[in-house]
Amino acid sequence: MPRALISVSQDGYTYLSLDGATSRYSDTGQAMTYLGDYARATETPVSVTIDNGDQGVDVEIDAAGRIVPAQSTAPKEPAPAATAEAAAPGASAPAPTSQPDQPTPAAQSTPTEPAARETDPTTTSASGASPSSETAVDAAPAAAMGADPAPTTGTDAGRAPESTEAAAGEEYPLGTPYSGPAAQTPPTQKPRQKPARKRPAGRKQRRLGRLTVPGLVLIGIAILMIGAFVIPNIVPTSAPESPQTINSDQQLDATSDLTVETTDDIVPTFENTPTWEAKIPGSASVTASDRGVLVVDGDKLEVLDSATGAVRYSGTVDQAPTFAVDTRIGGRAALLWQVGDSAQALFDGESTPKSYSLPPNTRISSAGTSVLVKSGNRLATFGEDGLIDVPTPESGSTPMAVENGELYSADFDGPVVATNIESGDKRDIDLEAPADGLRIIKWISAGHGKVIALWGEQGASTNSGHRIQLVVHSLDDGSILSTVTTTTDIVGEMSWVRGQGGQRAYIGPYLFDLETGLLLADTTRADVNLSEPRGTIVPCTIDNEAACLIAGQTAYRSDTRLLAVTDNGNQAIVDGVDSTIRAYPKRPQTANG
Structure with a gap:
């Protein structure tokens, strides 16, 4: 069985060693996703050790790319044992069986060292603190945050020509709401791993700098999010009845290649003089969102005001948080984080968080604007006075997201059912088919006013390459x-x-605008791998080596550790190499744009 080692150095990057080659990734999520692709392509299980310097976490990825629950190895120094439960996605099948952005099990205690940078818990997610990512339905589709993990394959530049019908591309013109970047892609392709630059002899690999993980900073949650984000294959169609092009003045030209440039800016399109800065311990883990900057150092937890850098809340924790997310509770905006079987919510304008007790083995999803809590067959969401029970959907249905007082769920092929969480009243949302003869093969995610699904022909298999x-x-x-x-x-x-x-959200090489639902960019030919977006800025890697930040249609080479873009896109929060958090204002637009 191949053995892989994932470690994080002080430069903030994750290094993956496999088959004698070492590659660099922007976060642990990307490395784990690559290993999942590798295991599926080679049909070989992979043993993985994630080493943070003080403690190693051993997991196994089976031949289907699924993660076997983690087992902790003995720490180098006495420390609390740590384990992480990995949510293994359901086996792929012709019908959509895996649960979109399925809530991930709460990670058990892990070292308070920051975990690798990945999807934001405040979606975190999970967006993600993706603050994203969606770890569950999306919090996986989280953290989440975000979900959460960043696919790294599928961006090979050399593509074999497709069939004449596919190459014509007239049925799905590029750069429109009905776009078809598949014209450049062959039906079969295995993930490849490019060896990273060899390190100079005698240079020791630096371990354990601060692992910044928006979505929160834990090796455990990184594994959970990758496990929950795995999405099976499907099949499509090429029918003359396909929808016609719908033009959009707001959509970027997804057909144009990303350009790669260098920049002297700390964050592209932002000023280089900070509006505020705050020193943090060098060993601290940090994640940021509109609701606040969450800093964890050992048993100390602080929340900084995103607008000023001032301390909003300071307290202690008995273990590192495993989940953090921007959310709305009772109509009020709050920063929510989970520690073991409890959660705290710091509402805007308040200096003391409200505490919640969670059921055992809780799974949390931040796919919607509200957080979905799952424990066994029980569903709940957060209320101002405690957990609020959510009606359980019928057997065979997958709960996907909670927002606007409704639970969104669906069975194999729809429709989506919206259930009022107070009255239990239901309404069906019939999804428009992209063409006659197509059916839903896979539910991907739901929330924030959107539902994402893969459609294919009747009888198509999930790994047929169609x-x-x-x-x-x-x-x-x-x-x-x-x-x-x-x-x-x-x-x-x-x-x-x-x-x-x-x-923003992405899947593979495709970057989407979540506000409009439109495709913004196809990074396939640029050989750029996407990571969890921060506002409208998207961290990435070029050829799996050089770090970059995508702004508009340009990927700027940059080693900046961007934590979040807040204040409606007018402020970028950065974790400096000198252990100082800084906020930079948006650069005013000039007459030339």
């Missing part, structure tokens, strides 16, 4: 917001990762 439709629907009326024609090899096993702030 073309498929990746469709974003409106949860208001089920109408199609955008369609991407692609293949199972590109997105079939990839994760849907919602970014911090809920403005």
Whole structure:
């Protein structure tokens, strides 16, 4: 059985050693996703050790790319044992069986050392503190935050020509809500690993700098999010009845390649003089969102005001948080974080968080604007006075998200059912089909007014390599917001990762605007791998080595540790190499843009 080692150095990057080669990734999520792709492509299980310097976490990825529950190895120094439960996605099948953004089990105690940078808990997620990511339905599709983990394959530049019908591309023009970047992609392709630059002889690998993880900073949650984000393959169609192009003045040209440039800016399109800065311990883990900057150092936890850097709350924890997310509770905005079997919510304008007791083995999803709590067959969400029970959907249905006082769920092929969590009243949301003869193969995610699904022909298998439709629907009326024609090899096993702030999401090489549901960019030919978005800025890596930040249609080479973009896109919060958190204002637009 191949053995892989994942470690994090002081430069903030994750290094993956496999088969004698070492590659660099921007976070642990990307490395774990690559290993999942590798295991599926080679049909070989992989033994993985995630080493943070003080403690190693051993997991195994089976031949289907699923993660076996983690087991902790003995720490180098006496420390509390730590384990992380990995939510293994359901086996793939012709019908959509895996649960979209399925809530991930709460990670048990792990070292308070920060975990690798990955999807934000405040989606964190989970957006994610993706503050994203969606770890569960999306918090996996989380943290979440975010969910959470960042696919790294499917971006090979060399593509074999497709069939004449596919190459014509007239049925799904690029750069529109009905776009088809699949024209450049062959039906079969295995993930590849590029060896990273060899380190100079005599240079010791630096371990354990601060692992910044928006979505929160834990090795355990990184594993959980990857496990919950795995998405099986599917199959598509090429029918003359396919929808016609819908033009949009707001959509970027997804057909144009990303350009790669260098920049002297700390964050592209932002000023280089900070409006505030705050020193933090060098050993602290940190995540940020609109609701606050969460700093954890050992048993100390602080929340800084995102607008000023001042301390809003200071307290202690008996173990590191495993989940953090921006959310709404009773109509009020709050920063919510989970520690073991409890959670705290710090509401805007308050200096003391409200505490909640959670049931054992709780799974949390931040896919919607409200948090969905699952324990066994019980569903709940957070209220101002405690947990509020949520009606359980019928057997065979998957609960996907809670928002606007409704639970969104669906069975194998729809419709989406919206259930009022107070009255229990239900309404069906019939989804518009992208073409005749297509059915839902896989539910990917739901929340923030959207539901994302993969559509394919009747009888199509989830790993056949056919073309498929990746469709974003409106949860208001089920109408199609955008369609991407692609293949199972590109997105079939990839994760849907919602970014911090809920403005961007990606799956494989495709970057979406979550506000409009439109495709923004296809990074395939640029050989750029996406990570969990921060507002409208998307961290990435070029050729699995050089770090970058995508702004608009340009990938800027940058080693900046961007934590969040807040204040409606007007402020970027950065974790400096000198253990100082800084906030930079947006650069005013000039007459030339």
